[in-house]
Amino acid sequence: MSSGIHASAAPKAVGHYPHARRVGELLFLSGIGPRDPATNAIPGNRHDAAGNLVAYDIEAQARAVFANVRAVLEASGARWENLVDVTVYLTDMARDFPAYNAVWADYFPDAARAPCRTTLGITALPTPIAIELKCIARIED
Structure with missing residues (x-):
């Protein structure tokens, strides 16, 4: 098995x-x-005076997560076009899916060339984010 890849242009x-x-x-x-x-800030998150999360912008987070995925792909010797499968985790499926889906269409305008995708609604992620992506890409030698 290969060693792990750490992308300096992506968040730790x-x-x-x-x-x-x-x-x-x-x-x-x-x-x-x-x-x-x-x-290490989360784009689109708004907090009250006590530091509690009061609102977030799923579009801002979706665009940021795509940028971070691209950074990891590039550090790994892959390109955006090499993505074959993406699992999307949303903490509020009912509220956020339409906006996320619109951002997805911006990044993958041709559905025939887009990677496969599964979107799951979950109750929480390890940090106060509303979206996380798990991806698989194919790299040709």
Whole structure:
């Protein structure tokens, strides 16, 4: 098995794991969130005076998570077009799916060339983010 890949242009992992691992022609990305790589801030999150999360912008988070996925792909020797399968985790499926789906269409305008996708509604993620992506890409030698 290959060694783990750590992308300096992506936010640090929130646990003890690599951003990605290549096995043969397949590249498996760990869950990637929307945190800003430079500041660790979560785009679109708004907090009250006590620091409690009061609102978030799913479009801002979706665009940020795509940027972070692209950074990990590039650090791994892959391109956006190499994505073959994406699992999307949303913490509020009813509220956020339409906006997320519109952002997806911006990044993958041709459905015939888009990667396969599964979208799951979940109750929480490890940090106060509303979206996380788990991706598989194919890298040709």
